[in-house]
Amino acid sequence: MLSNNMADPRRQNKILRYKPPSTETNPTLEDPTPDYMNLLGMIFSMCGLMLKLKWCAWIAVYCSFISFANSRSSEDTKQMMSSFMLSISAVVMSYLQNPQPMSPPW
Amino acid sequence: MPVGVPAHLQNSWESYYMEILMVTGLLAYIMNYIIGKNKNSRLAQAWFNSHRELLESNFALVGDDGTSKEAVSTGKLNQENEHIYNLWCSGRVCCEGMLIQLKFLKRQDLLNVLARMMRPACDQVQVKVTLNDEDMDTFVFAVGTKKAMARLQKEMQDLSEFCGDKPKSGAKYGLPESLAILSEMGEVTDGVMDNKMVHYITNHADKIESIHFSDQFSGPKVMQEEGQPLKLPETKKTLLFTFNVPGMGNTSPKDMDALLPLMNMVIYSIDKVKKLRLNREGKQKADKNRARVEENFLKQTHAQRQEAAQTRREEKKRAEKERIMNEEDPERQRRLEEAAQRREQKKIEKKQMKMKQIKVKAM
Numbered sequence: 080m081l082s083n084n085m086a087d088p089r090r091q092n093k094i095l096r097y098k099p100p101s102t103e104t105n106p107t108l109e110d111p112t113p114d115y116m117n118l119l120g121m122i123f124s125m126c127g128l129m130l131k132l133k134w135c136a137w138i139a140v141y142c143s144f145i146s147f148a149n150s151r152s153s154e155d156t157k158q159m160m161s162s163f164m165l166s167i168s169a170v171v172m173s174y175l176q177n178p179q180p181m182s183p184p185w
Numbered sequence: 186m187p188v189g190v191p192a193h194l195q196n197s198w199e200s201y202y203m204e205i206l207m208v209t210g211l212l213a214y215i216m217n218y219i220i221g222k223n224k225n226s227r228l229a230q231a232w233f234n235s236h237r238e239l240l241e242s243n244f245a246l247v248g249d250d251g252t253s254k255e256a257v258s259t260g261k262l263n264q265e266n267e268h269i270y271n272l273w274c275s276g277r278v279c280c281e282g283m284l285i286q287l288k289f290l291k292r293q294d295l296l297n298v299l300a301r302m303m304r305p306a307c308d309q310v311q312v313k314v315t316l317n318d319e320d321m322d323t324f325v326f327a328v329g330t331k332k333a334m335a336r337l338q339k340e341m342q343d344l345s346e347f348c349g350d351k352p353k354s355g356a357k358y359g360l361p362e363s364l365a366i367l368s369e370m371g372e373v374t375d376g377v378m379d380n381k382m383v384h385y386i387t388n389h390a391d392k393i394e395s396i397h398f399s400d401q402f403s404g405p406k407v408m409q410e411e412g413q414p415l416k417l418p419e420t421k422k423t424l425l426f427t428f429n430v431p432g433m434g435n436t437s438p439k440d441m442d443a444l445l446p447l448m449n450m451v452i453y454s455i456d457k458v459k460k461l462r463l464n465r466e467g468k469q470k471a472d473k474n475r476a477r478v479e480e481n482f483l484k485q486t487h488a489q490r491q492e493a494a495q496t497r498r499e500e501k502k503r504a505e506k507e508r509i510m511n512e513e514d515p516e517r518q519r520r521l522e523e524a525a526q527r528r529e530q531k532k533i534e535k536k537q538m539k540m541k542q543i544k545v546k547a548m
Contacts, residue, residue, distance in 0.1 A: 088278050088456075089245040094256045095282045097249040097263075097273035137207045144211065148218050148294040151266045181203040 113154065116146035120162050127169040133181045136173045139166035214295045221292030222267045228308070229262055229270040229287050231438030236448055243452055244283070245276025267293040279320050279459040283451075286311045290434055301434060308430035309394065310444060312451050316422040320455075321400055322462050323471045326377055327367040328355065328386065329395030329427070334365040342418060343401040346478045359383045361390045369474065372467040382457070385450040392447060394427040398458060401475070417482055424458060426451055 120142030127136030143162040150159060198205075240247045241258075248259035251273075262270040268289040275282035288309045291297035325347040327337060334352040338344050348367040355364035358378045364386065368374040377398065386393060402423035428447050432440050463471060505525060512518040 088243055090276055090278055091245045092276075093278070093281075094246045094276035096256055096275075097251040097282075097284075099251060140207075140211065141214070144214055144218075145294060145296055148214075148267065149291065152264055180201040181207075183203055 110149065113146045113150040116142045116149065117158065117162050120146060120166055124162075124165045124169040127173055131173060131176055133170070133173045133177075134184075136166065136169035137181075139169050142166070217295040217298060218267075218293045221294070221298070224292050225268050225270075225289045227438050228289060228436060228441065229264075232287055232310070232441040232444065233262055233272070235442045235445055239445065239448055239452070240272075240274055243277055244274035247272070247274050249273045249275070262287070267291075277455075279316070279455050281315045281317055281320075283312060283314045283455075286313075305433050307433045308436055310428045310430060310447075312424075312426040312428070312448075314424040314426075314451065314455055316424070316455075316458070318422065321398075321422045321458050323400045323468070323475065324373040324376075324461075324463065325369045325399045325401055326373050327395060327397040327399075328360070328364060328378075329393060329397075330363060331365045333395040333427070334367055337395060337397065338367055340405045341397070342403045342406045343399045343420070344397070345406065347399075347401060347474055355386075360386055364390060364393070370467060370470055372463060376461045376463075377457075379457070381453060382450070385446070385453070389447055389450075392428050392431060392444065394429050395425070396427075396454075397423075397425040398454070399423055399425075401478075417479065424451075424454055426454075 120139045123135045123139035123142060126132060127134075127139055143159070143166045146162065147159050237247070237260075246256055246258050248261050248263075249256065250259060250263050253259070262272050264270050268291045270287040270289075272285045272287075273282060274285070277283075288311060290301065290306060290308055325343050327334060327344055327348065329337070331352065338348065338352065344367055347369045350367075352365035352367050354362065355366055356362050358366065358374065360366075360378075360383060366374055366378075386396075400422045401420045402425070403418035403420045407418065426447070428444060430436050430440060431443055509518055509521045509525065512521060
């Protein structure tokens, strides 16, 4: 039986467990996109609801989609869901109050 | 149009073209999300499949998410989100552990896909090896593309403090012109750039963004808040490698095999750094450098620390005075005031004694 001429570098006793890097020490490493988009989405939703602007509501839906696509796995899905629901309700409310089609900005 | 029909029923579907556009856009976004997420997932899996054997033969623990009770290899990547995967390997001589991060492009975000059409970018693999104290001598070194070196020298705490000179061209050491070197001293460069390393780097120069070895690694410079005395940042002996995946975004799973030689280089570097020891002169220089950096830091923050101590003393005095003022019973108030005065007097006497002692010693 040929023995391995290179010693096995593995050491069972030198195992260290994985520690997720703390984001407090390195705030620059965290991607702010999902949080910004979430905030933007909520602002546009509120604008769409209060000012009855359809395009605001649509943009809010896009913002919440973008926020979802960029979100981290560890993030709370409740937040995502609530921002989705808010933006979709903004769209629905705008159309219920005024079923006219949206006019383009030009 | 018939009279008496409500307005919203008069409109035909065609007048809702903006809405149709919006919904189509959303559907496109969702389609891209699914396609992009799957592509990233396949790339990650392809990378792991091609590197699994090498990693399993070098590390006792390959894959850990830190949550299981026993330290058992999960044998799979941790998914941080739809474009970042990581893998923790540990249980090897010469190092504490190795964290590999697969930083793919945000293929799942249509906005990002469109932005990349104007500004191409590539997927990256970042390998961070953390070392124990005995695994590495004291030196700071980096090699990589000229742009990366210029950026790191500005951004990284250790490179800006210990490698102050402009990046040197890699051509001097047999590397391609496109690469530059930042080093604490010539001896370090000569030590790191042996024939095998030069060979590795030259053959894969297109995939190397940066390689950073440091005993003083503490990450990027932290922005100091106004008037807040900072403690010296915590340092860790680290080897940091950033590789660019070939394909500039148009990567296919088989491109992942091209990264395997780079992982071989990482393993080689770990063993090499363990053996690399500075000679006496180099060690003296290195120790002097570290002492100088620490001294500079203390000097810079000295004023801030003095100020902070002064404000703390004033705060204490003010708090005490307030307590005395708020004391309703005049008798107790008087007693507290007297006690405070006595304490002040004692402090002044102590200071005078100290001054006398210093004067006597000076004589």
